[in-house]
Amino acid sequence: MGLEKRTIKIIVIVAVVVLIIGGIIGLLLGLLLPQRYVELEVWPRSPEDTYNQPLIRFNPDNAGSWHDWYRRTNDFLREYETTTPEVPPRAPCSTHNQMDQVHRTEPCNVAMKMWTPCTADYFYGYNIGKPCVFLRLGYIHYWVPEPYNISTNLPIPPEMPRHIQQAMRQYPVYKYGDFVWVSCEGEFPSDQENIGPIQYIPAGMPPGFSTRRLHTADRIPYVARNLPDDTPGPIVAVLFENPRRGVLINVECRIWTRDIYYDRSSRVGRARFELYVD
Numbered sequence: 001m002g003l004e005k006r007t008i009k010i011i012v013i014v015a016v017v018v019l020i021i022g023g024i025i026g027l028l029l030g031l032l033l034p035q036r037y038v039e040l041e042v043w044p045r046s047p048e049d050t051y052n053q054p055l056i057r058f059n060p061d062n063a064g065s066w067h068d069w070y071r072r073t074n075d076f077l078r079e080y081e082t083t084t085p086e087v088p089p090r091a092p093c094s095t096h097n098q099m100d101q102v103h104r105t106e107p108c109n110v111a112m113k114m115w116t117p118c119t120a121d122y123f124y125g126y127n128i129g130k131p132c133v134f135l136r137l138g139y140i141h142y143w144v145p146e147p148y149n150i151s152t153n154l155p156i157p158p159e160m161p162r163h164i165q166q167a168m169r170q171y172p173v174y175k176y177g178d179f180v181w182v183s184c185e186g187e188f189p190s191d192q193e194n195i196g197p198i199q200y201i202p203a204g205m206p207p208g209f210s211t212r213r214l215h216t217a218d219r220i221p222y223v224a225r226n227l228p229d230d231t232p233g234p235i236v237a238v239l240f241e242n243p244r245r246g247v248l249i250n251v252e253c254r255i256w257t258r259d260i261y262y263d264r265s266s267r268v269g270r271a272r273f274e275l276y277v278d
């Protein structure tokens with residue numbers, strides 16, 4: 001009897017210790033591993049392991065300095081290469097410069113025009129110091145976005161950038177559907193001075209990701225959540241029209257939905273990178 005009691009005691013103590021140690025390890029892993037929930041991807045990435053916060057540095061007059069960025073942008077966009085782009089096209093349909101004399105279909109020509117100047121035809125703007133950077137959403141299979149639109153009476157945050165507020169009026173939700181809006185700006189006041197005007201490409205489309213094209217949890221079967229996507233997600237290009245030369249510019253991009261709160265320390269729906277045009 002006495003022995004049994006002691007055995008039970010030992011078992012209980014061991015169980016509690018195992019639970020505590022397991023809990024601590026779990027907590028540490030949770031804190032140390034990067035968050036994998038609604039990631040805003042920035043492309044091109046740098047080859048180093050710091051790829052999630054690239055320093056995009058180049059000199060427009062020196063092709064050798066920007067060619068790798070051009071090539072890595074092409075590597076990323078190759079996934080979207082098609083002769084029959086959707087309407088509207090989700091990405092530039094060719095990674096071939098027009099001098100390559102690769103035959104393009106007429107729909108692809110139209111799509112390339114829409115993505116001007118963020119196409120291979122223009123070297124994504126690197127050769128003239130007006131680079132294009134591409135954004136895409138990742139890890140969205142568990143996410144049900146609550147988009148901002150003006151078809152409901154819910155408030156719109158006053159700090160929402162003007163270009164999004166305008167787009168919400170210009171592209172009514174009953175016609176264009178909902179969007180996960182996107183914006184980029186200088187991270188600090190000095191960056192805001194140096195970054196210059198920004199355009200979202202395609203220019204004639206809402207600045208964001210159409211929820212119709214996003215494979216979020218509400219749009220895919222439950223069993224598909226752990227599977228990779230068969231079609232690559234929609235992208236938006238950010239065109240830096242006149243970034244100041246010779247200074248480092250910290251750029252911060254983020255998405256706007258009602259359910260994702262802005263938090264400087266978080267990487268959920270938010271990305272940053274550095275731009276340096278020599």
Ligand SMILES: *[C@@H]1O[C@H](CO)[C@@H](O)[C@H](O)[C@H]1NC(C)=O
Pocket residue numbers: 146147148149151152154173174178258
């Ligand atoms: C508009 O926004 C609300 C609130 O986020 C959302 O519930 C709704 O699905 C959106 N779309 C339409 C068409 O109302």
